[in-house]
Amino acid sequence: MEKKKIHIAVCLDKGYVMPTGVMMYSICINNQDVDIDFHVLIDESVSEKEQQDLRETLDRFHGKRTLFYSVRSISALCFPLVNFNHLTRAAYYRLFLSDILPATIEKVLYLDGDIIVRHSLLLLWDTDLSNHAIGVAIDSNEGKIEKYYRLRYSYKEGYFNSGVLLINLKYWRDNHIIKEFVEYLNKYPERIIHEDQDVMNVVLKDKKLSIPVKYNFQSGFLKKEPGWDYWGYKTEVNAGMKDPVIVHFSQGWKPWYKNLRYPHPYANTFLKYQSQTKWKNSNYDRRTFREKIRNVIGNILRIIGVKKQVGSPFIDIAPID
């Protein structure tokens, strides 16, 4: 019998090669019984060497392939309409997946670069999307009412996180979804704060299928101050917390930043996978020189008791592997 194949899409730019490589490694090691094609969208900021590193990561596994798509070569197609901020451009690539990927592929699982996959993805992949454009989990700030006012629709329609997307490419192509994205971005650029996520939520608000939070377990779900409807989603979020399939290190809480005062509760999960890759010794300190000095002074003031200690924003939870 032929093995099942999963299509995964990843959008990449310069700073994200290491985390993306670790993410791809975590997928392969936990999904050895399926074939996987990684469709990697890159721009000119990703070097040949870095592409080679990603390829080599997967070489150890059976049935895994990496296919690179240069976004530069298709830029004439769709991008001139939108005025992209250079730094956030890669975030928008996912909006164009149905144009970029071959028409023979009808479904793809898009994954952000700041996630770790802990289990098989088959159950998620086999979700029947039928007439839905997309399968998505709620955003950990779905309860913040301001965004609905800004985006001009009711809270009842909900707000999802765009870090994990099970995309019905056929639906997107048949219904010209890209056109709707581009039209909205051109018409209402002032309403957009969260890049691709805002526009997707508006355009797909009545075309989405809900998937459990365990498939996109974001940092916010571990915070002491919940930004979502805690009592409405209690069971679902608790299940996700206990045994997430996908851990999404959303917001500023990246496990590979060594300058964080409080580490993400699942940071060790990331570090475990990282230690098995060629990026095992790499980490980033994003602080500018000025910030570093400020932090050092702040720490001294806290030690001598002049400045108040800051408490951890995270709840206490049992560690996961």
Added chain:
Amino acid sequence: MKEKIHIAVCLDKGYVMPTGVMMYSVCVNNQDVDIDFHMLIDDCMTENEQQDLKDTVTRFQGKRCLFYSVKSLSAIHFPINLDRLPQSAYYRLFLSDILPSTIEKVLYLDGDIIVRHSLLSLWNVDLGDNAVGAAMDVCDGDIKRYNRLKYPFEKGHFNTGVLLINLKYWRDNHVEKAFMKYLTEFPDRIVFADQDVMNVIFQDKKLKLPVKYNLQTAFLSNDPCWDYWRHESEVKMGIEDPVVVHFTSKWKPWYADLRFPHPYRNTFFRYQSQTKWKNCSYDRRSLYMKIRNCIGNILRKIGVKKQVDNIFNEIPPID
């Protein structure tokens, strides 16, 4: 026979003037019905103040003022720390015990409101099997409240400044006991006094009234914290022609010290000018604050300090 409306008011010391103006606005706009005002007072109310309120409504035909002394109910223990709000905020929780059992329905009104039209359509709302009829709170969309009070967002959050109360339901279902139990067990969850506890206990037993029956201040602001697009037409109708204007939070028309006046302040002044309290206003600022504000205004005038934007949307004035 004329219809009779029962209205309940809870009062304490600082609120005699606003409450009197409110009662006057009720009477002048509801001359074709009889009204019994059931006034819950405690020992800080003087005889003289009670007489002032009585005089205000007895100018009108078929209006009565009945006083209930809450002191005699001192058996009630308020289990929680009350420094945020006056104790009188909690009196409404005990209306079904305090009012005679012959009264099965009552309209509770806060002291910081003005009634602009007939209350009959509100009074005649059929509550069915619901404990209470109430309009949504202006912060209905604030997720923190639901997470603090531990119930889901979809149930909504109502404001307790205007309550159409099914007293029979309250008595039959012993809701006062449920209130007390909650206040005793979870005092740490309570921030907004009676409003928090009622929203928890009645989360499945409430009838939603249109916003025009309780138009709270922030509905007029430019920073909505309710689900704006879901309630757009309801709120617009409320703003256009509110039956009840509720001067919530600090935007009381009778405070002389506010930078931005409430858009309906003149509505209040108009009614106030027809009462015996016509010349009464308060400046709550300490001398220190007054000096600070004065300096701030000078700095703004000469352009050193930034002007602050009005928090209110511009709306056409109403009567």
